[in-house]
Amino acid sequence: MHLSYALCRSIAWELPGNIPYEAKTRLINQFTTLWLAPAEKCLASINDVLDDVIQQLVKTHFGRFSILQDKISYVKITLSRRLMQTILYRGFIRPDIEDHKNRALAAVKETLALEITPIYTQNLKDFETLRGRWLNKYRKARQKPGEYRIRTTHPKVGGGKKNPIKKERTVLVNSTQGTDNDASPEERTVALPNEPLVTQGWSMFSPAVPEITSSETQALHYLAQAGYGGLTVDDLARLYPRDHQFEDELVVMADVRAYFTLAYKVRVILGADAVRG
Amino acid sequence: MEEISTLPKPLESDPQIEVLTRVSAFCDAFRAVVSGTGSDKRLAQRNRAFYTLFAQDIRGTSPDFRPFENPAQHVPLDALDSEDRAEVRNDRVQIMGVYEVRKTIRESVLFPPFSASFLRTV
Secondary structure (H helix, E strand, O other): OHHHHHHHHHHHHHOOOOOOHHHHHHHHHHHHOOOHHHHHHHHHHHHHHHHHHHHHHHHHHHHHHHHHHHOOOOOOOOOOHHHHHHHOHHHHHHHHHHHHHHHHHHHHHHHHOOOHHHHHHHOHHHHHHHHHHHHHHHHHHHHOHHHHEOOOOOOOOOHHHHHHHHHHHHHHHHHHOOOOOOOOHHHHOOOOOOOOHHHOOHHHHOOOOOOOOHHHHHHHHHHHHOOOOOOOHHHHHHHOOOOOOOHHHHHHHHHHHHHHHHHHHHHHHHHHHHHHO | OHHHHOOOOOOOOOHHHHHHHHHHHHHHHHHHHHHOOOOOOHHHHHHHHHHHHHHHHHHOOOOEEOOOOOHHHEOOOOOOOHHHOOOOOOOOOOEEOHHHHHHHHHHHHHOHHHOHHHHHHO
């Protein structure tokens, strides 16, 4: 066991950039386990709608007979009561519906439990693009941490305590000035919510879209002159250097985050199909 | 007699044929509603609303990676494109900074004999 421990350490860990697959699957499982609850909720809602629709249809098509049934003591009808009941929802359709509902639930669970690997391999090109873009984003964020900084240390404090927050903010802004040498003063003035975060919605959290500076357009212009035409500002993000300290971590983040987007697209579509089928 | 006059007219055809016709009409209507081809689009519309909610819920589970040493001091990096932003994040999603990810990587490396894939083969 000591040997395998040592081997794994030397093979899987000591080689830079060789991240154990299990680290990613662990992080991936962290979010896929959160998918069953919304899936079941969605299916339950859809089943309710289905029940509702079926009951309305039964009323439209067989309503006349249920009235007859109510009045059956007054009028002798040749139609047998038992035959009616078997046709009516409760007797005949219901067990079938329940069977279908169970099958839909099983299908949803099966879809959620799909193996991780096929989603990579079947969408390799999309995956590569996505992970590249996320890696650029994370590298860029590490280059310019000031752009992404929250200006209060207590983001969940309500509006009633505005003054203390302002004080803390000032302190924090001051304390950052020593470390973020590359962050310009403009970048420090990213607006931050005063209201409790819960009510704000996540749009408040997205980093302000950086304006395309003239230096970037100039760079693109000179690159085009040098023969590197057809590039966009997004392509410049690829030039962010590897992070010397946390490159493996950034790669894992990018892989897992890209996988999320891919799996979200693949499985939500599959899930919808499973419910319909 | 008054009550009897409020009743529907008696069946003109054979009751069995009448029932079968109705069952068949019911099935056609049901099929149309489910496939969304009929005039009744309510099922499809209501379900689409639930799919949208479901998709939102799933987007809310996106991993909250913030590539910093003190991730709580930074905003989430959610939007690669505006389409995949998490509107309301599931509160079971943990914020993960570089050290948290490093810890996960190390945990996956340090004890490979006890990893999940190994245990399955035992």
